[in-house]
Each structure stands twice: as C-alpha cells, then as structure tokens.
Amino acid sequence: MTEVFIIGETEEVFVLFSRALAQTPVNLSWVGNIDKAEKQFINEKPDFVFFVAKKLTLLHNWLSRFKSFKLDIPFVCFIPKVGWERRELIWMAKAAQVIELPKLTKEFVQIIESVILPKNTSKIGNKELTGNLNVFDVVDLIINFEEGNKNGIVELKKQSKIGQLHFNKGKIVNAVYGNKDPHKALEILSTWNTGIFSVKLDNVHHSVRMHLDNKQAISECQKYKQQHEELLYSLPDANIVFTASPWLKYEELPHETRLNLLFFKRGGTLADFFREHEDGGVHLLKQVDSWIKTKKLLQKAQYHNQLYLVKKRERKSAVRKMLDKILTKEEPPVFKEIEETVEENSSIEKGLLDASKKKEHRFRDYDSLSSFRDILEKSI
Numbered sequence: 001m002t003e004v005f006i007i008g009e010t011e012e013v014f015v016l017f018s019r020a021l022a023q024t025p026v027n028l029s030w031v032g033n034i035d036k037a038e039k040q041f042i043n044e045k046p047d048f049v050f051f052v053a054k055k056l057t058l059l060h061n062w063l064s065r066f067k068s069f070k071l072d073i074p075f076v077c078f079i080p081k082v083g084w085e086r087r088e089l090i091w092m093a094k095a096a097q098v099i100e101l102p103k104l105t106k107e108f109v110q111i112i113e114s115v116i117l118p119k120n121t122s123k124i125g126n127k128e129l130t131g132n133l134n135v136f137d138v139v140d141l142i143i144n145f146e147e148g149n150k151n152g153i154v155e156l157k158k159q160s161k162i163g164q165l166h167f168n169k170g171k172i173v174n175a176v177y178g179n180k181d182p183h184k185a186l187e188i189l190s191t192w193n194t195g196i197f198s199v200k201l202d203n204v205h206h207s208v209r210m211h212l213d214n215k216q217a218i219s220e221c222q223k224y225k226q227q228h229e230e231l232l233y234s235l236p237d238a239n240i241v242f243t244a245s246p247w248l249k250y251e252e253l254p255h256e257t258r259l260n261l262l263f264f265k266r267g268g269t270l271a272d273f274f275r276e277h278e279d280g281g282v283h284l285l286k287q288v289d290s291w292i293k294t295k296k297l298l299q300k301a302q303y304h305n306q307l308y309l310v311k312k313r314e315r316k317s318a319v320r321k322m323l324d325k326i327l328t329k330e331e332p333p334v335f336k337e338i339e340e341t342v343e344e345n346s347s348i349e350k351g352l353l354d355a356s357k358k359k360e361h362r363f364r365d366y367d368s369l370s371s372f373r374d375i376l377e378k379s380i
Contacts, residue, residue, distance in 0.1 A: 158195035
C-alpha cells in the first residue's frame with residue numbers, strides 16, 4: 001500500500017482524492033498545512049506527498065519549507081491553470097509531476113497511478129534501468145547519460161507507441177520514432193509525460209544521425225515542449241464538441257487538412273482528435289488553433305447558425321435560378337435559329353412571322369420583374 005500525505009488549505013481536496021482513488025492501492029492522509037505536516041513527518045515517512053494550493057505564492061512557500069526538512073520524498077503539485085513559465089518554476093523545484101485541477105476523474109486517476117504506482121524497476125548500482133516518464137523525462141535521460149558518460153539505447157513506451165534514444169559516450173546521437181527524422185522524433189518524444197522507459201547499456205558505437213550536442217538537444221526539447229504546452233493551454237476545453245463548418249469546400253483543401261477536418265464533419269471533441277493524431281505535435285496544434293479562430297471548427301450554437309445561413313442561401317439560389325430562367329432577356333434558341341436561316345430559306349418566313357406574333361403577349365418590363373425577384377429572395 002502506497003502511503004500519501006496531502007498538504008492543503010482545506011480538507012475538501014482529500015474527499016476529492018479519496019473518491020477518485022478509492023479503487024487503487026493508495027492510503028491517503030490529509031495532514032493540513034505545512035506546519036502541521038512538519039510534525040507529522042517526525043512520526044511517519046510517506047511514499048509521496050501531494051501539495052494542493054490555489055495560490056502559487058503559497059505553494060512556493062510550502063515547497064521551500066519542505067526542502068528545508070531534507071526529506072528524500074517525491075512530491076506532486078496540484079495547481080490552478082497557469083502559464084508554462086510558472087509551471088516551469090515548479091518543475092525546477094524537482095516536483096515529480098505538476099497537475100492542473102480540476103481534471104476528469106479518469107484522466108486524473110491515470111496520471112496519479114502513473115506517478116505513484118510506477119512499474120517495478122531494476123537497478124545496477126544506483127542507476128535505474130527502467131522508470132516512469134512522469135518522473136524522468138527525455139531531458140533527464142540525456143543529462144543522466146552525459147553525467148555517466150555512457151553508451152546505450154533508451155526505449156520509451158507510451159501505450160502502443162515506441163521510441164528510442166541512442167547515446168555514444170554520454171552524447172545523444174540519434175532519436176527514433178516511426179518514420180520521423182531524428183530531430184522531429186526527439187521533439188515528439190520530449191512531450192511524452194506518461195509511459196515508461198528502459199535503459200540498455202552497451203559498448204556499441206551507435207550511428208550518428210543527429211548533429212546536436214547535448215546542450216543544444218536539451219534546449220530544443222525544452223523549447224518544443226514549452227510551445228506544445230502553451231498551445232494546449234490556449235485551446236478550449238478538450239471535451240467540447242466541435243463540428244466542421246458547413247461552408248467548407250473540402251475539394252479545395254489540401255489533402256492532409258481535408259482528412260483532418262473530415263474528422264469533425266459530424267462532430268467530435270479535441271480530446272478524441274488528439275488521441276488519433278497525437279504525433280502531430282506543435283504543427284497540428286497550430287492548425288487546430290487556426291481552424292477554431294477562422295471558424296472552420298464551430299461549437300454547437302455557431303454551427304447551427306451557419307447551417308441556417310447555408311440553407312437560406314441554397315433556397316435563394318434555387319429561386320434565383322428559377323426566376324432567371326423565366327425572366328431571361330435572351331431569345332429562345334428556336335427564334336435565333338430562324339433569324340439566322342431566314343435569308344437562306346425564304347420558305348420559313350411565314351413561320352417566323354407567326355412565331356413573332358406569339359411573342360407579342362410576353363411581359364417586357366424587366367426592371368419591375370427584377371425588383372419582384374429581389375423582394376421575393378429577401379422574404380425567404
């Protein structure tokens with residue numbers, strides 16, 4: 001049973017956590033604020049500590065006090081929605097995970113389980129050979145290999161997806177993920193904050209496919225991950241249903257864009273879309289953000305408003321076509337043909353005169369008819 005202390009301002013979070021984690025092998029204890037927790041640490045050492053704070057200034061004070069206790073206990077921070085820069089400060093304080101509240105129960109449980117119930121790990125000396133990406137991400141792995149001047153391959157697994165990092169004497173030389181080039185593979189793998197990794201040390205000289213030193217690789221990972229996080233936070237709630245605009249002309253869209261927008265033709269959530277396209281990275285997040293801003297993706301009310309306008313325009317178009325056909329100023333083809341051949345074939349002159357007489361009854365006030373058409377269209 002994993003023992004967890006919860007440090008928070010009120011006990012309501014304890015009730016929330018207890019309900020969500022009722023089916024997991026976790027024993028939760030609410031210990032109040034940091035002053036009360038300090039006394040509790042004297043008698044008991046939990047496996048994890050949860051910090052829950054609505055104000056970041058309060059959280060930073062708690063973390064500073066907690067560090068002064070010099071306890072080797074991993075901790076998780078639960079915070080309100082904030083920008084990447086503020087989250088980064090908490091990561092720098094060595095938090096095992098930073099989680100935004102509120103979260104859906106299913107997602108919340110998955111994150112908590114992946115952090116506090118990690119897979120069994122094997123060790124050689126003091127170095128872990130397997131671990132959880134919530135605790136040890138790509139940047140940590142690069143730093144660890146560099147410090148140990150080690151050769152080897154790190155395999156990363158996220159559900160059914162697998163990636164690799166290759167190292168020569170502590171330097172990252174390749175990143176492998178599907179058919180992506182090494183730089184793109186490294187960027188995608190750097191955003192994985194769930195899943196597991198396993199390390200296989202060796203003496204192989206791995207092929208150099210990526211010409212970045214470790215400092216550059218770490219910088220690229222951090223920039224990409226920051227951009228990825230900022231875009232995710234800027235998007236609407238992932239569980240809102242969006243529908244593709246009825247104005248869209250799919251045949252005029254680029255192939256990839258057309259396929260992606262067709263996902264939303266009958267409605268779908270961003271969460272479902274990103275589950276199917278999680279390798280799209282920053283590029284896809286930018287596209288989705290653009291589709292929402294340019295009204296290619298619409299929420300329910302917006303979609304129905306546009307659908308009404310589309311149908312109204314279709315009705316107007318049908319009326320216009322009908323009236324244009326009735327009120328056309330052009331002579332019917334039969335009269336044009338008669339005029340062209342009248343000089344060549346005088347035998348049809350009588351037929352032409354008869355036809356002209358039949359036209360005498362036609363209404364000729366086209367301005368009045370056009371006004372009538374416009375009034376009729378506006379009434380639709």
